[in-house]
Amino acid sequence: MKNKIMYSAIALIATVTIGYAQPxxxxxGKKPPTTEELMKQMDADKDGKLSKKEVKGxxxxxxxxxxxxxxxxxxxxELKKAPKPERRKERK
Numbered sequence: 001m002k003n004k005i006m007y008s009a010i011a012l013i014a015t016v017t018i019g020y021a022q023p024x025x026x027x028x029g030k031k032p033p034t035t036e037e038l039m040k041q042m043d044a045d046k047d048g049k050l051s052k053k054e055v056k057g058x059x060x061x062x063x064x065x066x067x068x069x070x071x072x073x074x075x076x077x078e079l080k081k082a083p084k085p086e087r088r089k090e091r092k
Contacts, residue, residue, distance in 0.1 A: 035079045049073040 033041070042054050051073055052063050059066065059074075066074050066082040074082075 032084075035076050038079060039076055049075050050079075 038059070039048070039050065042050050042056065042059075044054050050059075052060065055063060055074065062082070063074065064070075066078055068078050068081065
């Protein structure tokens, strides 16, 4: 009987804790977009590669580093090989 009560109490506490847990806010907990998501979002002319006119943000700043074959376009393969940007430091 004591085991049943103990297991019920543990289950209740776990359920309440999970139910009231706060989701991450701001930048914390935010996953970077995948290569496929970036290509889908930025490839305006749907040609399967990104020109400098199509890219935004840090990708635009590092365009020449990521364009490994220097053809003026970033492909999904080049994007996968690109160095990951450093995470922003947490503000307090």
